[in-house]
Amino acid sequence: MSDRLDDLERRIDELRAGVRKAMRVRDGATARVLRAELRSAERAWDALVSGRPPQAKEEPQPQKAALVTVREQVHQGLRLLGAAAQPRLIVAVSDAFFGGTIRSSQLTSLRRDEERSFRSSPFGRPYYLCAALTDRLSPARGLLTLSTWPLERRVVGPLSPRVDFLTCAIATATAIEERDSDDERALRLLVRMARNIPGATDGTLGPPDPGRVAAAARAELLVHAERDTRDRAELAERATAQLGDAARLFGAATLSTIKKENAK
Amino acid sequence: MSLLTSLARLRALDEGIAQPVATVRHCHLSARPMVFIPLKLSGEAAAPLAAMLGTDRADPALLVVTQPRNRDLRFAWAAQVAEVLLPYIEGFMNDTETVERKNTDPYERAIDAPQLIVPNQGGVAFTRLLGRSTRFRRTDGPYPVPESVPLLGRWLTYLGERAAYPGSSLMLAATEELGRHWASGQSSLEDANLAALLAWITTGPTDEAEDPLIWPPAGPATDPGFDAEVLAPAMESGSAERVTEALRTQLEPTWRLMWQAIDLLAALPEGASVAQRWEQDRGSFSGMAVHIAEGAPPQARRDGAVAAAARLARMERAQAAYDVQRAYDDPLVMAEYRLTGEAFAGEVIETVPDNTEGEGRSRKLRPLVVIKTDDPVRLPPGTTLGTPQRRSQGAELVEAAEGLVTLKITKGMGRGRTAAPGAVPEVGERVCYTSLTDDFQGSPALPEPEATPWTHGGPPQEYVPDDEDAQEEWS
């Protein structure tokens, strides 16, 4: 056993050296081959040390996920926030309020799946997780929205990122108040948001008062609301006028993407 | 660096082996040094990755953070480091000697003191950062840590600052000390690579020293290739053993180098003033121990106006003394001053031991000594001189011309009408005199911090480590 281990270790060292040499001269091909061998050797080593049979690393599958799908958890998150949001925020909310189990990485493919499903059977589902639309009506990178929202809420003008952030902050604060949650994760999320809203904290480091956060956010929201509403209305109009159903939900392809499409 | 050192480097380059630039050891070397090799996670300010440390070359402790981005694991690691370092440090506190002082109370000074040795300046800086990131932590409140952690932080901070104190040996960087004693045939930049420098000193230069596959970097930064190909996968695999083993491969070679460096330094005879400087280190160490025992707050984030000025004065004083002492202890260092004409050595060819100056009561004994030297003397008449051969002696240059220097001895030749035996060098004796002298007057008092004047922002608010310090979230 132990000499088996020694052999493995020697082999692993050789392979590692090989890979690093290859990388130093940027010989990707060789590196890839060696890496593959290296991984299996390493798995074998792990197995020997831990006495487990070698196996590919499997994702821990928490039972909760079985009950609520990723899709549904994102839906919950967005419903609570009530504005276009980035995956990391959605994850944080789902984690803080719904004991969520999703990770940002799982959301990347989501939008494409939704679009595919929509195109195969339009409006076949009660709701779709879809894109926010830029001033070019193209999908805004890394922003998720709900198909059930009015277009005005799903387009982003210049002020919208800030407005949406404030909206999300208000929603989070309110949610904490309603549940009067003292959940560590929820409070940490609120702290993160609060310190970026003028007047939301009283300067101390303790958890901020949700009421105060919401009030502060509303106060700043007032400053931007009028102009943002105008911009969004105008964008929404254009979207309605220019886009078909699918594009309205998932965004119009930009010139470059169209090019790519044609290239295929 | 002087032409003398440059010449040594040229010689080293030519002969393919490092050349001595010192004839004695200028740092204290503990009988039981604590070797400490920290590694940090690339891209993070002070995220510890691992450390190999210990006082027994045969049995180093390897402490690893298997998931460096996990705050709890980091503090757990800091606690483990504390378990090794604190007992070592505290081990020196109890053996003390009582030191009497003029017009103030006597104090207790440790007989011996801890000595932390890291591979390079990077190691020192990282130690200071570790200290900074742990000394303010609280054992209660939001992100509680084990009691030992903030205490460790204060000691690491202390040692890290002491490393910047001229002539102190409480914390040494191996490459620095080696570089102080040997000149390699490479640039001082390249000397920062421990493996390379040691190769120059022992076997001669080798490009292997720059191959991270053969000699992993001595830290605190790891080799990017290692990060990408070994460490990252190991972390993903979630196997603690694998991460640990991976890091062991990066630390063990350096561990061996460190002890090799220590042996090399130990082989040199100790300089005459080293013990005296170590005594100050011991005093400082005891002072710190008392400071902590009395429950003083952790070191402030940065020096206040008064603290800064006080520290600067201490450091300048120490630097000046260190330079002089090194020259007095070591002819090869003194040679640097002989080269620039601030010192000269030669043979005594004539003396007038009973020469006097002044008349009647003001009549003073001023023995004259004439020295023949090959050194270019660039000292004006009247310059005060000292000599390594008779450290208590004071002299004054009378004139220097055509390789002949006349000087008169002004102090340290005894009270009597004639010079005390041995006070005046004999004809034929080889002597060295220099304008470098170690008589500095103390620096004048500074205001109390609470009396900081308006020119410097007025009295600072009392420093209390606040929650911010303690709760600073670690990511």
Next chain:
Amino acid sequence: MSGLKREGDHVHRLDALRGTTPQQPHDARAIAALAANPGCARRALMDGAGIDKDAAARHLGFPAPFGQSPFAITRGNMFEALVKADGCAELLRMLREVLGLPVAEVSYHDVENVGAHLRHAHTKALFDRAAREGHDAGTLYDHPLLSLRIAGHTAYLEPDVVAFQLGGRFHIVEIKSFAVIDGQADPAAVAAAARQAAVYVLALRNLLEELGHDPLKVSHDVVLVCPENFANRPVATLVDVRKQLAVLRRQLARMTTLDRLLEGLPDDLSFDLLPDEDGRPTRPVAELADALHRTTARYAPDCLSTCDLCFFCRDEARQEGASDLLGRQVRDELGGVASVAEALGLADGSRDPAEGQEEIARLLRNAERLRRECLN
């Protein structure tokens, strides 16, 4: 314009030097690095010709010792994402603190919303409008695409963000993931960031000038955003890059006056790597090495942290037994003496000082005498 014509000529010559090798685009880091060792003709020529020094070094068998850890890269991206998250919430907070940005100023334009080929034009349009209409036009501009003329070629640059603040002044925002601890950061890292930011400032100033606006609308104070202490929380510091700007202008001016260097070159000289279809260099190594050796380098140990070719040039210096190996200071102390053997010869008297070497010889002999005396 004779100036243009001249530029044209030497651009032609530089392209010839590069041959079939595709032009290596200058990014901000590369441009900032032009000042690293201006005295080095080899480097100036390769940069001017737009040769990928890293590729060349690898092909020559002297791969550069640089590399970035995946951890550092991830950390960098994570931090940038954090700063820009939630409509740049963190960034707005800092701009409000540091520059007194009014609460109303929050509008955000992501230039990347348009296809890559349109980005530069779109950037121009946006800044033109911003410069004309003042603060109503916009506050934050993400992923703008700027450009700068380097030795006759256009280099495209992507600053992390550009903040535009009331008072009609643009500020470059530079997001870096090295930590600012108790108000201080690694001075070398800050300097690098400042040099890089200076490139953006200059590019943006040029852009405004082209558009007929006052270039000084771009502030020389850049906003440096770094993680504070040991937390992930970003903190902003203003950094005055006037000195870096001055240096940059000097270097760009030198780039357009490579003529002096080019004139000295043999006509058949070429740095061509002869890349095959998948970009791998096929030029015989010896031949390429020989070509490089025909240009004069100015190696100094500092190159080890600034130039991809450092190991190649260090090796060359070793072959020549040049005292440059030991560093600029040693080189200067040796006065005119460039070679190790020569210096040692003068020291031990085995070589007579050439005209003008008398003093250094005297000093070296004296030093040698002292060393011998002390060592035995």
Next chain:
Amino acid sequence: MTTEQLAPEQVIRNVLADLPRHRGVVVDSPPGAGKSTLVVRAAAHIAATGEPLMIVAQTNEQVDDLVARISDKHPHLTVGRLSAGGYVPPLRMLELPGVRVGTRIQDLGDPDIVIATADKWAWIGDRVWPWAIVDEAYQMRSDKLLRIAGLFERALFVGDPGQLDPFSIVDGDRWSGLSWDPLQSAVSVLLRHNPDLPVHRLPVSWRLPASAAPVVSQAFYPFTGFRSGTNHGDRWLELSTGGMGTVHDRALEEAARSGWALLELPNRHTVRTDGEAVQAVALLAERLLQRGAVAGSEQGERPVTADRIAVGAAHRDQVAAIRAAGLPPEITVDTANRLQGREYDVTIVLHPLSGRRDATAFHLESGRLCVLASRHRHACVVVARAGIAELLDAHPSAEPVQLGVPVKFPDGWEANQSVLEHLSRHRV
């Protein structure tokens, strides 16, 4: 002419007027702009109010010089000269009316004005003066100010921002960015904590001739600037005996004619104590004496005697080498640091970058060149090897940047460039 002189007079009035209004007043004084005159004026002005005044200078020479000036201009004032134990006062001072020298305040009686070096003041305690004048405040390290600031209620700080910054033998990075960084100059720390103190500028240099003021002003005071108090023609330098057409003679003639000369030696990398350059410097000084230079100015006409000539260099070993080249002892030979605040008719300068292959921050420090190029009333002759332009051109710029440390201008590189460009027009 008179109108030109009015302006500085006005500045001085404004300074005096500001004194009672602010806790501190700063006066920037370019080379030879009448700093000492201002100090003496202010001293008398304050003494006239009957309130005691302390004056702080940096060196014993500066202190002695001020004592002499004050008792010369205001013999009725009583002045106490505090000194350290070892100090031997020059005889002339002991003869001055109303001046007493002592090592303790008590020894001085109760004079109107007490003068000492900053180092000496640091040992004085338990008394507070309503007024202080700090001279050469830009050369004073802020930790020295910290030691003595408790001694006075309000102070006038006078100094030349263009000269060398204070330095330390230890590395001070740990304090950089702190508003009270002990290695910063007294003035910069003072102003960082009291940003609204008034800062006045003396606009006219009485020392630098019309040929020099614009050059120095543009290179080293790019933002503030100053002008010469004299016009072209007000100052002249004449070599009474004819030359022999040697480069040295021609250099001196060029200097006499234009106020500047660059004696350029062939391009070569040399050791610091470049024999040829040292020889050239020595020869120039010697020839200058031999040719019986006569300087004429608003102060009348006088021969340029050895004590009116200074030779400046960057390093101590260079100074030693030049001394060793056998100059008359009356000629001052010294490093930039020690030439600060001094004035001569003609200066001969060994360029800090001469014969070097690379420049270090030390050699590029603008203050160093500024001191060397601004000590003269009539002419400055610079000795340098060719190739400095190339050196500057090849200079790598990778200076580290400390957060929170205000950028210092002028940039040494630019300043060197600008001076060199001017000198090239006076090359022989």
